Amino acid sequence: MDSPLVSVIITSMGKEILKKSIKSVLEQTYKNIEIIVVVDNNLLFTDSITKNVKVISACEAHNANKSRNIGIEEAKGEYIALLDDDDLWLPDKIKIQVEQMQSVHKEGHYFSYVQTALMKNGVINRHVYPKQGIKKNEKILNYFFGHSKGFIQCSSFFGDLELFTINKFNEEVIKHQDWDWLINAQKLPDLNIDFVPQILTYYTVNSVGTSVGTKQRWRYSEQWFDNYKDTVTEYAKSNFYSKVILRSLLYDNSLTTTEKKIEIKRVLKNISIRHSFTYFKSLVKIILFFSKSENNIN
Structure with missing residues (x-):
């Protein structure tokens, strides 16, 4: 199997917490990765960890969707993986998603997501989300809030570049941005949604009103x-x-x-x-x- 270039897009306010997310990307066992960090203005710290990272200013966008679109436009990879700066990846995250894609993907656009463990104040919750993948023809919101009790968080997103290019993030949406993107992606006639049933992402949970x-x-x-x-x-x-x-x-x-x-x-x-x-x-x-x-x- 070949090793296609994966562009990792990290959106950030430029705070030091970003260093941990970059480190989790640098520690990936899959090495053909480019890292693009899109900051709201400028980095608020200096550190050698950013030396192999492309940092782009979103000119005080205050909009994660605009930042994601900027990063995607700059991407050189065949595939895109998204990461928020307060979330972390386990070392095999990209390797497993690439291998899964290569083993099951035949034609059309490809999108995959993984199981996620919640993290609050640095403590990993033992509960894992989701328990099961989305069913064929199941609508995104029914998957999330119906009996499936689904969960797809932005830091587990992985898909081909063209998918993210033709289905851009709506910059008018200020909340539920990843859900909105998924709903629109699901309208594409040739989209294949794939679920990887392994914990490969840690998602930071914030208290209501703190982020x-x-x-x-x-x-x-x-x-x-x-x-x-x-x-x-x-x-x-x-x-x-x-x-x-x-x-x-x-x-x-x-x-x-x-x-x-x-x-x-x-x-x-x-x-x-x-x-x-x-x-x-x-x-x-x-x-x-x-x-x-x-x-x-x-």
């Missing part, structure tokens, strides 16, 4: 989801409202308690009582939140 991806943009999430609500099952819709919108709404400090309660009642109407477990979990989530808030006041 760009977790800020309380629940109104935007609802507007974004409205574009795709006709493609999902009622069960997936209920889970989306419970896990994404309600979770973020509860921590929206811009709302008064009265405003928050009004919005919660409205959101609950989108969580079907027919799916009793999801509905009950949502109620428990609300009760615990307000109970904790009252205790903090007292």
